[in-house]
Amino acid sequence: MTSHSLHPDTWVDQYADYLFNYAVIRVSDAEIAKDIVQETFLAGLKSAKNFKGEAAERTWLISILKRKVIDHYRKINSNKGKAEVRMTYNSSVDSDGDWLEEQVADPYSILENDGIENEELGAAIHNCISKLPKKQGQVFKMKTIQGISTEDICNELEINPSNLWVMIHRSRTALMDCLNQNWFNI
Amino acid sequence: MISCDKAAVICNKAQYDEATFYEKVKLKFHILICKACSVHSKKNTMLTSLCDKAKLSNLSEKEKEEMKNKLKETVS
Missing domain, CATH: 1.10.1740.10 (RNA polymerase sigma factor, region 2, helix turn helix motif)
Structure with missing residues (x-):
């Protein structure tokens, strides 16, 4: 080890x-x-x-x-009462079945999985970004995640736009490869 | 006709909605005749949608500087 x-x-x-x-x-x-x-x-x-x-x-x-x-x-x-678990039996018209039965999760729902999958995807993307050269990663994060305009990034990092697009291109290509290996082939 | 390099730049710009209409038309024509760029463009769009889906968030450089300073204070 x-x-x-x-x-x-x-x-x-x-x-x-x-x-x-x-x-x-x-x-x-x-x-x-x-x-x-x-x-x-x-x-x-x-x-x-x-x-x-x-x-x-x-x-x-x-x-x-x-x-x-x-x-x-x-x-x-920790405030008193907030930790209580509250369950209310909802006696509306459309709930005419068994109380317990209605509490069971919908087996056909895929919404829960979405949340977990997106979370893992986020971790995978961050993992791939951390493997990029520092500057490229920085530009990619500013552009994609923070959504800063091209002009502002160029001013802040003192580069010209074509420089920026080259870096974006390299980082995107590297990310595609990385995600191909780490995300799609699990 | 535009070169593949130019097509790639436009494709990247299009991912951030920064390509002009004329550029997009040029890109579309290029993709029609160039297999490699068509694959690349599809993958690029996929990456954008993945990034959107993951709802990425991060800290700004300034916030990181603050963190570093706080850490240094505790060490010394």
């Missing part, structure tokens, strides 16, 4: 987006997700000496992040 080591200096650059994406799906609030990622990094630093090198850095950070997400829900639910 290969042993892993920690490099906290590179954490933000390498994993912040991945962790943020993971967190934002679970708490559905960008501000809270940002705080959780920050807390994760801090907690990671604090317990760095407990890191045994058995897992990859990212896996280890994700496991901390998961605890932080759970803590977040515990905190907002």
Whole structure:
């Protein structure tokens, strides 16, 4: 088994987006997700000496992040009564069957799967982006995810538009290959 | 007729809705006669739809800088 080591200096650059994406799906609030990622990094630093090198850095950070997400829900639910599970029997006209039967999930619904699949897809895409050269990844993220206009990106990074389109082209081609291997061939 | 390189640039622009009408017409004609570009264009569109579907989100560079600074403060 290969042993892993920690490099906290590179954490933000390498994993912040991945962790943020993971967190934002679970708490559905960008501000809270940002705080959780920050807390994760801090907690990671604090317990760095407990890191045994058995897992990859990212896996280890994700496991901390998961605890932080759970803590977040515990905190907002700690007010009395909020944690109660409420079930109401809905006696409207169209519910004439068995109470229990109506609580069962619809076996033909594929909506739940969609959510999980999209989440995994997001992780796969972020994984592929992190393999791109830094500049290309940066341009791709600004353009595709943040939706910044071509002009603004050119001004901020001090490049010209044709330069930008070349970088976009390279990153898109690389991403297509990467997703082909990691997403479509599972 | 436009070259494949030019077609690729227009194709990428089209993914972000930044291609002009004239450019799109040129691209369509090119795709009609060029098999490779037609495949590439399909894949490119697929990538766009995947990115949309995944509802990607990330942190801005500024927010990352702030994070780094906070981390440094705790270390020292």
